[in-house]
Amino acid sequence: EDKVVQSPLSLVVHEGDTVTLNCSYEVTNFRSLLWYKQEKKAPTFLFMLTSSGIEKKSGRLSSILDKKELFSILNITATQTGDSAVYLCAVESGGGSQGNLIFGKGTKLSVKP
Amino acid sequence: NAGVTQTPKFRILKIGQSMTLQCTQDMNHNYMYWYRQDPGMGLKLIYYSVGAGITDKGEVPNGYNVSRSTTEDFPLRLELAAPSQTSVYFCASSTAQGNQPQHFGDGTRLSIL
Numbered sequence: 001e002d003k004v005v006q007s008p009l010s011l012v013v014h015e016g017d018t019v020t021l022n023c024s025y026e027v028t029n030f031r032s033l034l035w036y037k038q039e040k041k042a043p044t045f046l047f048m049l050t051s052s053g054i055e056k057k058s059g060r061l062s063s064i065l066d067k068k069e070l071f072s073i074l075n076i077t078a079t080q081t082g083d084s085a086v087y088l089c090a091v092e093s094g095g096g097s098q099g100n101l102i103f104g105k106g107t108k109l110s111v112k113p
Numbered sequence: 114n115a116g117v118t119q120t121p122k123f124r125i126l127k128i129g130q131s132m133t134l135q136c137t138q139d140m141n142h143n144y145m146y147w148y149r150q151d152p153g154m155g156l157k158l159i160y161y162s163v164g165a166g167i168t169d170k171g172e173v174p175n176g177y178n179v180s181r182s183t184t185e186d187f188p189l190r191l192e193l194a195a196p197s198q199t200s201v202y203f204c205a206s207s208t209a210q211g212n213q214p215q216h217f218g219d220g221t222r223l224s225i226l
Contacts, residue, residue, distance in 0.1 A: 004155070034214055042117075042203065042217040043156075088155065100146070100171065101215065103155030 002027040006089050006104035014112050017079050021107045023089030024071040031092040033065055033072050034101070038086045046074070079111045115139050117218035119204050125224045126194045134189040134221050136204030144207045145187040146171075146215060147179065149200040156203060162187055194225045
């Protein structure tokens with residue numbers, strides 16, 4: 001059975017700290033791994049990773065994929081209170097479900113002033 | 114710049130009632146999806162569609178039906194509401210499966226009492 005596991009499930013840090021969120025997966029016919037940020041409403045897209053070892057960056061956020069070890073990390077440096085959210089990891093599998101997303105349970109990040 | 118629009122935002126139903134959750138997108142995306150998100154859980158795929166007139170079951174389709182008569186609209190119907198269907202429902206769309214992220218609506222919070 002395909003699965004995506006995120007850790008930790010919740011995390012509390014102070015502004016300025018650096019955090020690392022983890023995502024491991026076991027899926028058939030891996031296509032891509034995606035990170036989303038979910039505040040009160042819709043998940044918003046952060047990164048899509050398809051190749052191993054290539055870091056994607058956007059401001060203070062970065063992510064990298066290891067296809068050999070089947071995991072990805074999302075780093076946030078110099079955290080701000082606006083980074084408080086649930087971060088969702090999803091893997092697109094090209095198996096019988098024709099490339100649909102399998103989501104982890106998310107990591108709830110709380111950044112305190 | 115509407116993107117994916119879901120209505121209603123909130124709804125309370127009695128057990129056994131029926132309703133339709135509306136989803137429309139203005140990005141001319143071929144692929145559309147319905148997910149449900151229970152507290153502390155990741156999103157689970159209910160149904161998806163790869164184009165007008167084509168729909169298929171996801172991971173948790175029981176108790177739901179969908180139709181896709183146009184590219185823009187992908188309504189989700191609950192025929193006989195049950196307490197287990199209390200959840201937040203998200204609609205998403207994408208240009209193609211693989212290498213393109215899904216874009217989400219703001220969700221419909223549904224309570225069955």
